[in-house]
Amino acid sequence: MSNKLWWLVPAAGVGxxxxxxxxxxxxxxxxxxxxxxxxxxxxQACPEAGRVICLNPDDPYWPExxxxxxxxxxxxxxxxxxxxxxxxxxxxxAQPDDWILVHDVARPCVRSSDIHNLIQQLKSxxxxxxxxxxxxxxxxxATPIKNGLAEIDHTVDRQQLWHALTPxxxxxxxxxxxxxxxxxxxxxxxxEASALEWAGFTPKLVAGQRDNIKVTQPDxxxxxxxxLSHQHSTDPHNGND
Ligand SMILES: Nc1ccn([C@@H]2O[C@H](COP(=O)(O)OP(=O)(O)OP(=O)(O)O)[C@@H](O)[C@H]2O)c(=O)n1
Ligand SMILES: C[C@](O)(CO)[C@H](O)COP(=O)(O)O
Numbered sequence: 001m002s003n004k005l006w007w008l009v010p011a012a013g014v015g016x017x018x019x020x021x022x023x024x025x026x027x028x029x030x031x032x033x034x035x036x037x038x039x040x041x042x043x044q045a046c047p048e049a050g051r052v053i054c055l056n057p058d059d060p061y062w063p064e065x066x067x068x069x070x071x072x073x074x075x076x077x078x079x080x081x082x083x084x085x086x087x088x089x090x091x092x093x094a095q096p097d098d099w100i101l102v103h104d105v106a107r108p109c110v111r112s113s114d115i116h117n118l119i120q121q122l123k124s125x126x127x128x129x130x131x132x133x134x135x136x137x138x139x140x141x142a143t144p145i146k147n148g149l150a151e152i153d154h155t156v157d158r159q160q161l162w163h164a165l166t167p168x169x170x171x172x173x174x175x176x177x178x179x180x181x182x183x184x185x186x187x188x189x190x191x192e193a194s195a196l197e198w199a200g201f202t203p204k205l206v207a208g209q210r211d212n213i214k215v216t217q218p219d220x221x222x223x224x225x226x227x228l229s230h231q232h233s234t235d236p237h238n239g240n241d
Pocket of ligand 2: 079164165190
């Protein structure tokens with residue numbers, strides 16, 4: 001790998017859908033916080049990578065947790081603003097073609113095998129791409145809700161539909177330039193790939209495992225604990241102490 005890798009972890013969200021007494025990344029999960037589980041995995045998977053984490057400016061919890069070598073920078077209003085702040089923070093150190101791996105703090109179950117496969121598949125690419133999961137179920141497009149129940153408008157062809165996951169891996173200068181231009185144009189940017197797509201690039205899709213869930217709603221904590229304990233019992237190198 002000739003170009004340096006950087007972990008950039010957006011962790012400035014408040015976790016409103018989790019309805020907890022603190023941002024979801026600081027909730028307990030298998031003996032650590034979600035944030036610690038995630039940072040430990042990332043640092044163990046790529047110990048050589050630079051490490052930046054974007055935090056809410058009012059975050060009182062960070063000083064209390066293990067940092068795994070991650071340097072904090074101030075996040076922004078939306079996820080994409082946090083990522084852009086992280087990119088600006090390493091501008092003096094990152095080379096234009098360095099690889100930025102953006103990973104949601106709220107995805108603590110990502111497997112090191114998926115991270116290594118993503119890097120292996122993309123390391124010679126000019127642009128980059130994302131971990132993703134092919135859609136397995138039959139997909140329905142609904143009409144606007146009437147009388148309380150949604151109605152099916154039509155069935156969508158699932159052949160080319162994927163769930164976008166993280167890490168999302170892009171060259172520093174292409175990611176920063178695409179994000180800056182897309183945000184200036186007020187485009188809707190929900191992940192890094194959507195900024196690159198907006199700029200005219202065609203990011204690659206690398207199939208990942210379905211246990212790489214984003215902890216979003218309360219019952220996701222149950223699934224995350226289940227996945228982590230299964231991974232610990234079957235792969236002792238996957239994020240264990
Ligand atoms: N201004 C923001 C908003 C979100 N994030 C991060 O982006 C990731 C994905 O966002 P999401 O799951 O939507 O997290 P929250 O915004 O915290 O949750 P919610 O939308 O339920 O409030 C999370 O790691 C979150 O911390 C961020 O860094 N900066
Ligand atoms: C980046 C992401 O995790 C890809 O699935 C996602 O877009 C994060 O934000 P969301 O608002 O929960 O979709």
